[in-house]
Amino acid sequence: MLITIEGIDGSGKSTLIENLKNELKDINPVFTREPGATWIGEQVRRGIAEEIDPVAEALLFVADHAAHLDVVIRPGLSKNLTIISDRYTDSRYAYQSVTLKNHLIDPVGWLRLVHNEWTVRPDKTFLLVIDPEISIQRIKNEREGNEHFERLETLKGVQSAYLKLAAEEPDRFVIIDAEKDRDEIASFVAGEIRNLHNNGA
Numbered sequence: 001m002l003i004t005i006e007g008i009d010g011s012g013k014s015t016l017i018e019n020l021k022n023e024l025k026d027i028n029p030v031f032t033r034e035p036g037a038t039w040i041g042e043q044v045r046r047g048i049a050e051e052i053d054p055v056a057e058a059l060l061f062v063a064d065h066a067a068h069l070d071v072v073i074r075p076g077l078s079k080n081l082t083i084i085s086d087r088y089t090d091s092r093y094a095y096q097s098v099t100l101k102n103h104l105i106d107p108v109g110w111l112r113l114v115h116n117e118w119t120v121r122p123d124k125t126f127l128l129v130i131d132p133e134i135s136i137q138r139i140k141n142e143r144e145g146n147e148h149f150e151r152l153e154t155l156k157g158v159q160s161a162y163l164k165l166a167a168e169e170p171d172r173f174v175i176i177d178a179e180k181d182r183d184e185i186a187s188f189v190a191g192e193i194r195n196l197h198n199n200g201a
C-alpha cells in the first residue's frame with residue numbers, strides 16, 4: 001500500500017513523519033521521500049538552489065520520481081509493504097503548476113502526460129493544509145528561507161493547486177488541518193494508516 005504526505009513548505013510534513021515513525025512501529029512501514037530517495041535527488045537540490053530553468057527543474061523532479069519508483073516504490077509494493085512517502089507526484093502537480101505557469105498553457109495537463117503509463121497512484125494521500133502566512137512564519141523561525149518555493153505568493157498558489165487536486169479526487173485525499181496540535185495530527189493520521197494497513201492485509 002502506498003501512502004503519501006503532501007502540503008506546502010512548513011505545513012509540518014517532516015514533523016508528522018517523525019511522529020509516525022514512533023506511532024507505527026508495530027506496522028514497520030517503509031519511510032521514503034521525494035526528492036532525494038536516490039542520487040538524482042542531489043541533482044534536484046542543486047537545480048533548486050541555482051534556480052535553473054523551470055522546465056529543466058520539473059524534468060529533474062520527474063527523473064527523481066522515476067528512479068524512486070524503480071528503487072523503492074515498486075520493490076516495496078511487490079513485497080506487500082506499507083510505504084509512506086514524504087511528498088510524491090502531487091507535489092509536482094501543485095508546485096510545478098505554479099513554476100510553469102508562464103511557460104506552458106496547461107502545466108498540470110503536461111505533467112499528467114509526462115507521468116501517465118509508468119507512475120504508481122497512491123492509495124491514500126494526507127494533505128496538510130495551513131494558512132501560508134503561518135507556514136512562512138514557521139519556516140522563518142527555523143531556517144534561512146531562501147529556497148525559491150518558500151515565498152508567500154508561491155505557497156498560496158501551490159496550496160490552491162493542492163486543494164483543486166483534492167477536490168478532483170475526494171476518495172484518495174484526506175485533508176488535515178495542519179494548524180492543529182502536532183500530536184493530535186499524528187495520532188489521527190497514524191490511526192487512519194493503521195486501519196488502511198489492517199484492511200489491506
Ligand SMILES: Nc1ncnc2c1ncn2[C@@H]1O[C@H](COP(=O)(O)OP(=O)(O)O)[C@@H](O)[C@H]1O
Pocket residue numbers: 007008009010011012013014015016138139141142178179180181182183185
Ligand atoms: N502542528 C504544528 N503546530 C505548530 N508548529 C508545528 C506543527 N508542526 C510542525 N511545526 C513546526 O513548524 C516548522 C516546520 O515544520 P516541518 O515539519 O519542518 O514542515 P515541512 O516538513 O512540511 O516543511 C518546524 O519548526 C516544526 O517544529
Ligand SMILES: Cc1cn([C@H]2C[C@H](O)[C@@H](COP(=O)(O)OP(=O)(O)O)O2)c(=O)[nH]c1=O
Pocket residue numbers: 009010014034035048061087088089091092093095096147149150
Ligand atoms: C517532490 C517535489 C518537491 N518540490 C519542492 C517542494 C520543496 O519546496 C522543495 C524541496 O522539497 P523538500 O525536500 O520536501 O523540502 P523541505 O525543505 O521542506 O524538506 O522542492 C517541487 O517543486 N516539486 C516536486 O515534485
